[in-house]
Amino acid sequence: MFHLIKYSIRVKLRNFETIFWPLVFPLLMATLFYFAFGRIEEADFETVRTAVVMEKDSSDKLQENLENMVKSEGEIFREFLTEIEESEEHLIQTEEMTEKEAEAALRRKDISGIFYTDGEIRLTVGANGIPESILQSLLESYENGKQTLLTVREARPKGMWAAMEQMSKYESLVEQVSLGGRTTNGNAQFFYALIAMACLYGTFIGLGSALWLQADLMPLAARRCATPTSKLALILSEMCSSFFLHFINVMILVLYIRYVLGQEFAGSLPEMMLVVLAGCIIGVSMGIFIGSISKFGEGVKVALMLGISMSCSFFAGLMNGDMKNVVEQHIPILNRLNPAAVVADAFYCINVYDDRSRYFRSLMILSVMAAVLLAASFVKIRRERYDSL
Amino acid sequence: MIQIENLVKRYDNLVALNHLNLQIEEGEIFGLLGPNGSGKTTAINCMLALLKYDKGSIRIFGEEMSPDNYKAKQQIGIVLQNVAVFEELTVYENIDYFCGLYIQNKEKRKKLVEEAIHFVGLEEYRKVRPKKLSGGLLRRLNIACGIAHKPRLIIMDEPTVAVDPQSRNRILEGIKELNQQGATIIYTSHYMEEVEQICTRIAILDHGRVIAVGTKEELKSMIKTGETVTVEAVALKQEHLQGLKNLPSVFEVQYEEQVLTVRCTGAKHNLIRILNYLQEREIAFGRVYSELPTLNDVFLEITGKQLRD
Numbered sequence: 001m002f003h004l005i006k007y008s009i010r011v012k013l014r015n016f017e018t019i020f021w022p023l024v025f026p027l028l029m030a031t032l033f034y035f036a037f038g039r040i041e042e043a044d045f046e047t048v049r050t051a052v053v054m055e056k057d058s059s060d061k062l063q064e065n066l067e068n069m070v071k072s073e074g075e076i077f078r079e080f081l082t083e084i085e086e087s088e089e090h091l092i093q094t095e096e097m098t099e100k101e102a103e104a105a106l107r108r109k110d111i112s113g114i115f116y117t118d119g120e121i122r123l124t125v126g127a128n129g130i131p132e133s134i135l136q137s138l139l140e141s142y143e144n145g146k147q148t149l150l151t152v153r154e155a156r157p158k159g160m161w162a163a164m165e166q167m168s169k170y171e172s173l174v175e176q177v178s179l180g181g182r183t184t185n186g187n188a189q190f191f192y193a194l195i196a197m198a199c200l201y202g203t204f205i206g207l208g209s210a211l212w213l214q215a216d217l218m219p220l221a222a223r224r225c226a227t228p229t230s231k232l233a234l235i236l237s238e239m240c241s242s243f244f245l246h247f248i249n250v251m252i253l254v255l256y257i258r259y260v261l262g263q264e265f266a267g268s269l270p271e272m273m274l275v276v277l278a279g280c281i282i283g284v285s286m287g288i289f290i291g292s293i294s295k296f297g298e299g300v301k302v303a304l305m306l307g308i309s310m311s312c313s314f315f316a317g318l319m320n321g322d323m324k325n326v327v328e329q330h331i332p333i334l335n336r337l338n339p340a341a342v343v344a345d346a347f348y349c350i351n352v353y354d355d356r357s358r359y360f361r362s363l364m365i366l367s368v369m370a371a372v373l374l375a376a377s378f379v380k381i382r383r384e385r386y387d388s389l
Numbered sequence: 390m391i392q393i394e395n396l397v398k399r400y401d402n403l404v405a406l407n408h409l410n411l412q413i414e415e416g417e418i419f420g421l422l423g424p425n426g427s428g429k430t431t432a433i434n435c436m437l438a439l440l441k442y443d444k445g446s447i448r449i450f451g452e453e454m455s456p457d458n459y460k461a462k463q464q465i466g467i468v469l470q471n472v473a474v475f476e477e478l479t480v481y482e483n484i485d486y487f488c489g490l491y492i493q494n495k496e497k498r499k500k501l502v503e504e505a506i507h508f509v510g511l512e513e514y515r516k517v518r519p520k521k522l523s524g525g526l527l528r529r530l531n532i533a534c535g536i537a538h539k540p541r542l543i544i545m546d547e548p549t550v551a552v553d554p555q556s557r558n559r560i561l562e563g564i565k566e567l568n569q570q571g572a573t574i575i576y577t578s579h580y581m582e583e584v585e586q587i588c589t590r591i592a593i594l595d596h597g598r599v600i601a602v603g604t605k606e607e608l609k610s611m612i613k614t615g616e617t618v619t620v621e622a623v624a625l626k627q628e629h630l631q632g633l634k635n636l637p638s639v640f641e642v643q644y645e646e647q648v649l650t651v652r653c654t655g656a657k658h659n660l661i662r663i664l665n666y667l668q669e670r671e672i673a674f675g676r677v678y679s680e681l682p683t684l685n686d687v688f689l690e691i692t693g694k695q696l697r698d
Contacts, residue, residue, distance in 0.1 A: 003489040007478070014477035215439050219473035223534070226437040226467050227490035228459040384456035385441045388400055389434050 004229070004237035005244075008209075012245050017302070018205045022283075023249040026198035027256055033194065034261040037187040048092045048131040049110065051102035052078060054117045073146075074117030080142050081115065091134060115139070188351065189317050189324070189344070191263050196343035197313035198253050199279030202246040203305040206287020207298075209238035210377070214292060216386040231384050239284070239374075246280040267350025271359070275346040278366035282339045283309075285373035292380035309340070316340035342366055390415045390542065390573055391436065396445035398431055398597070405431040406442065407597040413575060413590075418568050420588030421577040422684060428597035429577040430470060433546050436575075437467060449542070463491060466540030466572075470547045472531045474519050481506065481515045484533050491538035505537035508563065525556025532560065536567060543567060544575045549583060561587050581684040593688055600691050605684065612690040613640060614682045615655025618663050621675035622649050629670065636662050649674075 012018045054074050081094050094115075097105065102114040106124070112131035116122040123139045125132040153160055213234060215222035224234060254272060257263045265272065290305055315338050317324040324341060327334050335341045342365050349359035391413040398406040406428050413419045421429045434440040436447055438456045447454040449461045474483045484502045492498045506512055509529035519527055528548060536543055545564070549557045564587055568574050578584050584591055585605050592602040601608055615638075625644050633649075634642045638656035642649070653659040660679045667674050 003486075003493075007475075007482070007486045007489075010482070011475050011477045219469050219471040220475065222434075222437075222439055223467060223469055223473040223487070224490065225439055225456075226462065226465070227487070228462040229490045230457070230459070384438070386439060387441055389440055 202283025203287030210291025423594030
């Protein structure tokens, strides 16, 4: 048995399809995800330079709108900009200029926009782009705040000052916290779906094993079946080596995501390993099953496997983070039957929800699926005599 | 050693083996000769218990052959028509892998693998993967994987297909050597020259049944043709052809495109008689050939068609 397993692993390790798709491809995808999300999260935007024109400011006051205020709207807006400028993000850098100086600077592209604070607050930009969008967002944010204050004044004039105090502090008041008390990372779901996809890519390893076991599919299998080594020993050795190898593949991916890419997993590693193991058994068994159900060519079977594993991963949220929730709302049974979704859900249970019962339910579903697939695969490949070769 | 009785195998409406009967004795190089589709490979696969059959029985080493007759399988080596080795393993690893399916003892296996490598002359290619081997070397590896465990019975299904003449001769010499070392060999081929060269007994198959069996001499003696004389001659008339046909032991005369073909029975001096006849009538002739009957002649005479049709 050791001889069979040793060579089975050696063959798989040197086979392009059983290494690239189950191991290299998910690692590449994880790296791609890391850079894609990393750029959005940690993007180091350049500080947006902008001019503030306030020549006619002194004549226009907000007195007609804000009875208790002594500051003009222009002053308030400039304070708002100063808050932004002094914040940790250093989003903008403002400079007071005359209208002519500002327009000249805008033409020279020294600045991205001009805020006019002489009366109604206005913004002029010289182009379309991210800096200009940032300035536009700031203006909109200010206008929204102003509108809120006006509404407060109408409804509860006494709370006006408190409202202004609150609004003058530009800070995020919302912190995203999971039900289980663990901080969520919006990108984690993609990595969970990716790990689930990697588990299902065990189909490639399983397919190879199935082909090497059936004498009617490959001369190599015929030669093996004609030897005194029992078919059961051949099947068990192929399954053991496939599960072992793919488990290592996916654990490499998990550790790569955790320690190289720095994606946080709040749950314990042994719990994650258990999910990975179940996922790997399902992936490999699916491959063996697909490999043994018919006499389709290898190309057709590979296409079938890719189609199934990618569809499962898609519905588990690999390409669209909301997909799993959409499926849960409309066809919840699909999330229970889709192995990729169950694997991803089990990861959520460990890392986000901290929900033991749901975790064990996911494990149970995976175990039943694995048992059904293994039994079906075994029935298909245990044949010893064939109708035709 | 092998006894096949009334073996019938059908693929839907096609009868691949039609009441096939064979008896193969220990120590033979037994040739299964027949055109493509005659049932040679099907018979082999039935013997190896890989293929279901509809009727009949196969006994090897005195026991009914079945997928779980591991005792019998232990003593059989197979060399399939298609090269069946792992692309991912080296020459050494492939032989070691297949030998390991028969031999558990690591030390013994190591020795056997080395012997097999030496036997097929792949010493320089131990660490080379099959992809980098030529067709001939690949066939030799295929053979080494089948014989490394020193089986008592070796079944070879067209092992020389698509092999260069040099490798073919080496393979054929190797088969004779294996036989001298004590192995019984079943050798299928549609190359009659190969079968004639190495086989001690031959069965000719057509449409899934044995149409003739015996040593090559026995097979050739079964047919009327004992000698075929071919003469390049010009301007032969009908009366000359009739005269040639009336010569003793001549039973068929053909004359096409100035080539005269005379088929004679096994009697002696056929060539001299034919040439004398031509000289006496002052008929000019060029090159002359005399051929003894081939297995193709045997097949032709029994079935009315060429072996390679």
